[in-house]
Amino acid sequence: MKPIYFAPLAAALAVLVPNHARATIQGVTGTSFNLTAREDTISTGDGDSMYMWGYALDNRRMQYPGPTLIVNQGDGVTVRLSNKLPVPVSLVFPGHNVTATGGVPGLLTSEVPAAPSTAVVTYTFTASEPGTYIYYSGTRSDLQVEMGLAGALIVRPRGAPKQAYGDPRTAFDREYLFFLTEADPAIHQLVAFGKLAQVDMTARHPVDWFINGRNFPDTVQANNVRYLPTQPYNCFPRMHPGEKVLLRMVSAGVDLHPFHTHGQNHLVIARDGRLLSSNLSVPNPIPDLAISDYTTSAVPGETVDAIWGPWTGAKLGWDIYGTANLRPHNCTPDATGFDPASHEWCADHYKPIPVLLPTPSELTHGNFYGGTAYLGIPGGLPADNPGARMQQNLVGGVSFMWHSHSERELTTNDIFIGGMATMAMVVPMNVPIP
Amino acid sequence: MKPILNIAALCSASLGALLAAAPALANGVHAQCPAGILTQSFDPVTGKNLTLDVRHPQASTDPGCRDIAAPTFFDTCKVLKDPVTGQPSGQTTNPSVVCRSIVCGDGHVNMADGSDTFIFGFTDVTNAPEDLILTRGMPLAPNAVPLGGANFSAPTMIMREGQDFYLTLTNAGFRERPDLSDSHTVHYHGFPNAASVFDGEPMASFGINMGSSVTYYYKNQYAGTYMYHCHVEAAEHMQMGMLGNLYVLPAQDGTPIPYRGKTYSKFAFSDCPRAGDPLCGSTGYDAMYFLQESAFDPMFHHADNTYNRISFANMNDTYGMLNGRGYPDTANPAELINVNNHPSQPIPAIAMTVDAGGNRAPLVIHQGNRVLLRLSSLSTVEFYTVTVLGIPMRIIGQGAQLLKGPTGANTSYPTASVTLGGGEGVDAILDTTSVAPGTYFIYTTNLNRLSNNTEDFGGMMTEIVVSP
Numbered sequence: 041m042k043p044i045y046f047a048p049l050a051a052a053l054a055v056l057v058p059n060h061a062r063a064t065i066q067g068v069t070g071t072s073f074n075l076t077a078r079e080d081t082i083s084t085g086d087g088d089s090m091y092m093w094g095y096a097l098d099n100r101r102m103q104y105p106g107p108t109l110i111v112n113q114g115d116g117v118t119v120r121l122s123n124k125l126p127v128p129v130s131l132v133f134p135g136h137n138v139t140a141t142g143g144v145p146g147l148l149t150s151e152v153p154a155a156p157s158t159a160v161v162t163y164t165f166t167a168s169e170p171g172t173y174i175y176y177s178g179t180r181s182d183l184q185v186e187m188g189l190a191g192a193l194i195v196r197p198r199g200a201p202k203q204a205y206g207d208p209r210t211a212f213d214r215e216y217l218f219f220l221t222e223a224d225p226a227i228h229q230l231v232a233f234g235k236l237a238q239v240d241m242t243a244r245h246p247v248d249w250f251i252n253g254r255n256f257p258d259t260v261q262a263n264n265v266r267y268l269p270t271q272p273y274n275c276f277p278r279m280h281p282g283e284k285v286l287l288r289m290v291s292a293g294v295d296l297h298p299f300h301t302h303g304q305n306h307l308v309i310a311r312d313g314r315l316l317s318s319n320l321s322v323p324n325p326i327p328d329l330a331i332s333d334y335t336t337s338a339v340p341g342e343t344v345d346a347i348w349g350p351w352t353g354a355k356l357g358w359d360i361y362g363t364a365n366l367r368p369h370n371c372t373p374d375a376t377g378f379d380p381a382s383h384e385w386c387a388d389h390y391k392p393i394p395v396l397l398p399t400p401s402e403l404t405h406g407n408f409y410g411g412t413a414y415l416g417i418p419g420g421l422p423a424d425n426p427g428a429r430m431q432q433n434l435v436g437g438v439s440f441m442w443h444s445h446s447e448r449e450l451t452t453n454d455i456f457i458g459g460m461a462t463m464a465m466v467v468p469m470n471v472p473i474p
Numbered sequence: 475m476k477p478i479l480n481i482a483a484l485c486s487a488s489l490g491a492l493l494a495a496a497p498a499l500a501n502g503v504h505a506q507c508p509a510g511i512l513t514q515s516f517d518p519v520t521g522k523n524l525t526l527d528v529r530h531p532q533a534s535t536d537p538g539c540r541d542i543a544a545p546t547f548f549d550t551c552k553v554l555k556d557p558v559t560g561q562p563s564g565q566t567t568n569p570s571v572v573c574r575s576i577v578c579g580d581g582h583v584n585m586a587d588g589s590d591t592f593i594f595g596f597t598d599v600t601n602a603p604e605d606l607i608l609t610r611g612m613p614l615a616p617n618a619v620p621l622g623g624a625n626f627s628a629p630t631m632i633m634r635e636g637q638d639f640y641l642t643l644t645n646a647g648f649r650e651r652p653d654l655s656d657s658h659t660v661h662y663h664g665f666p667n668a669a670s671v672f673d674g675e676p677m678a679s680f681g682i683n684m685g686s687s688v689t690y691y692y693k694n695q696y697a698g699t700y701m702y703h704c705h706v707e708a709a710e711h712m713q714m715g716m717l718g719n720l721y722v723l724p725a726q727d728g729t730p731i732p733y734r735g736k737t738y739s740k741f742a743f744s745d746c747p748r749a750g751d752p753l754c755g756s757t758g759y760d761a762m763y764f765l766q767e768s769a770f771d772p773m774f775h776h777a778d779n780t781y782n783r784i785s786f787a788n789m790n791d792t793y794g795m796l797n798g799r800g801y802p803d804t805a806n807p808a809e810l811i812n813v814n815n816h817p818s819q820p821i822p823a824i825a826m827t828v829d830a831g832g833n834r835a836p837l838v839i840h841q842g843n844r845v846l847l848r849l850s851s852l853s854t855v856e857f858y859t860v861t862v863l864g865i866p867m868r869i870i871g872q873g874a875q876l877l878k879g880p881t882g883a884n885t886s887y888p889t890a891s892v893t894l895g896g897g898e899g900v901d902a903i904l905d906t907t908s909v910a911p912g913t914y915f916i917y918t919t920n921l922n923r924l925s926n927n928t929e930d931f932g933g934m935m936t937e938i939v940v941s942p
Contacts, residue, residue: 246787296895297895300663302661303670304666305875328880328881328883331877334664335899352667358691394508395689398499398682398688399501401683402502402685403682403683403688405680407677408677409679409680438670439675441675445897446856447713448787451786453787456710456786
């Protein structure tokens with residue numbers, strides 16, 4: 041059985057070792073994509089495995105969620121779909137005007153017949169509007185999306201790759217995908233045994249909750265880890281102080297999940313790939329109707345773009361960057377009161393934490409705790425403490441849980457903690473982020 | 475009526491000297507507060523003056539304050555009560571400092587259908603002598619039944635923009651689940667620019683173990699409706715009831731600002747950063763409701779009380795509640811007394827006033843008043859939609875922020891209902907200008923949760939009475 045413990049070394053290295061990969065969303069770029077619907081299995085956080093249907097890129101294994109397709113605004117996009125499943129499948133791209141050719145007509149779109157048909161359906165559309173989108177199978181969607189036939193589509197604004205939309209207010213330093221799903225293993229088991237006729241979607245009772253196809257703590261493992269071959273995408277947001285983080289949320293299940301970001305509010309700037317703007321008819325709309333919130337729900341099938349931060353630790357009443365004896369450092373404020381290099385808010389410079397913390401033996405430390413109250417001042421956790429055996433934070437990062445606030449969803453098949461959760465980490469400026 | 479105040483602490487200078495001489499870490503049960511808690515200067519019943527305990531500078535020496543068998547244990551401590559909640563205000567001799575102390579453990583509450591439910595929860599011990607905090611969390615009740623003293627909802631936290639907030643949490647352990655050695659935390663949900671050390675999420679920081687205290691520190695920068703809860707094993711601890719209201723009043727309060735022909739001095743937000751701002755005074759109100767949605771699954775609570783396996787995925791919440799009560803208990807201003815004769819459900823789900831003698835009465839809301847509704851949800855399973863039947867509503871805040879776009883646009887909106895998932899919160903203004911006097915209802919339109927388990931009807935509903 042797969043242990044449910046963390047792999048501390050791997051995650052520590054993930055924080056410590058610079059990586060040539062850009063701090064961007066993993067996916068496949070281009071304008072022409074070949075997808076194949078296939079069967080395979082995924083690993084769930086309780087140590088179990090689950091039979092899945094999913095989209096595969098080219099001749100690879102299927103993945104959950106499907107490949108994240110990353111295109112540019114204005115691109116003519118072509119997606120060719122083949123099928124190795126014993127049922128017909130298809131693709132729909134909500135928010136786009138799609139032309140489908142080949143295959144056989146289905147209810148929503150053209151479908152690829154069940155294997156061994158070698159038919160290919162070609163879906164073409166123009167990615168006219170930037171934003172975050174969902175794609176999924178338009179064939180018996182209630183079952184097929186549950187089985188894993190869904191993915192994300194990202195359209196980058198023309199000429200502005202570090203913005204979510206055309207307006208510079210939507211600029212970000214880092215972006216992460218939050219593809220939110222839930223699953224009922226009993227359905228997957230029936231399908232695996234070929235008992236499709238016995239599947240009753242009205243009796244669906246999900247017990248597993250996912251971000252990017254993984255349950256916590258798999259969400260914080262690296263992208264493309266070899267022991268999760270069909271779940272390539274992690275969700276481990278890391279950022280430096282002062283950075284804006286774009287959350288691209290996709291609600292791909294049938295339940296609502298109130299998604300809470302610890303540490304700082306996020307500004308919801310768009311829903312379904314459309315900016316929250318009072319005037320969308322101008323060339324580059326501004327998000328003047330954006331809403332700041334600590335918890336945001338995407339309804340099923342909807343996408344939400346939100347910008348978290350920047351987190352600076354400002355106005356805490358003490359210096360989270362360290363006191364003079366712990367970490368000598370300077371703070372030279374600009375007109376806004378912040379040091380432009382460190383993003384420290386200088387009015388609290390060198391102020392000590394105003395309370396005494398309990399002795400270590402009185403505390404149960406978490407494995408994402410940096411060991412001290414301060415950013416960039418790591419400390420070892422007491423050896424007899426649960427978190428010490430698998431300490432994930434060796435750089436003095438300030439960690440925050442980002443998770444579904446329907447708290448029962450912090451479980452994987454009734455094992456706490458798991459489910460729809462991940463940890464975000466603000467790391468010191470001198471620590472590179474992969 | 476405002477009680478006369480006296481200065482509680484010896485003085486901040488001597489406390490400062492004490493802290494300077496102390497070791498670098500706190501030990502055991504210890505409520506840290508840099509200023510003295512304000513207390514009433516005399517007992518309104520006996521007329522006796524109160525003095526302070528030199529061993530516990532923040533605690534009264536009144537004998538009743540040390541009689542843990544007394545059901546009014548904390549009333550006799552004479553800590554200054556908040557007139558809105560009747561709970562300790564935590565105000566100190568330093569107007570910019572608020573200190574509260576809570577203890578966590580287990581206990582029992584009365585559901586609105588008359589049944590008894592086992593909970594995990596918090597209880598207020600602000601100003602309690604430190605050597606009595608643990609026994610307060612696990613009291614020996616008058617009838618010697620070993621039941622804990624947890625409250626539901628948890629003690630309400632009220633601060634003001636700019637105030638320093640010292641919140642001490644002491645873990646008393648579970649009296650009825652001695653097999654569990656859970657740690658606990660407080661997560662101040664929505665606190666901006668949080669430090670993980672005070673965020674209460676135990677993986678990113680730590681939980682406090684049984685028999686010890688941790689003091690969280692927050693400098694409140696922004697008014698708004700937040701919430702708090704324990705974040706340890708959150709799926710269990712939150713379903714079990716470790717949930718409470720928390721809101722921050724704006725620094726603007728007390729400044730008269732006219733809005734649409736009337737002048738207000740209480741506001742949801744500091745909505746007037748400069749004179750002439752179009753939103754100046756727009757969040758003004760005459761009366762306030764703070765309502766927190768939650769719901770219990772009685773089978774989960776029963777399993778937890780009887781050492782049985784608990785299932786998260788099978789949670790089925792059948793008791794819809796506001797502020798820890800189902801209708802009609804929601805509209806009863808009294809504290810509710812549990813099977814152990816302990817006041818375990820301290821706050822109703824209506825606006826009330828509490829005088830210095832502890833007497834409670836519904837706050838009279840007159841036709842024409844604007845009512846601020848601070849609505850939050852800490853449901854662990856479902857989304858709930860709430861409507862206010864017959865009174866126009868406008869959502870003016872969300873996520874502890876004034877609904878004002880990045881370029882200044884007014885993004886508030888009128889609506890008849892608002893839907894919240896767990897961890898979501900809004901501020902709404904109910905305008906009774908065109909509302910005939912009478913009784914109106916605030917209730918969930920998830921109509922199957924207008925129930926106290928199998929009993930119809932009740933659940934997530936309360937009243938708002940508009941007087942002439």
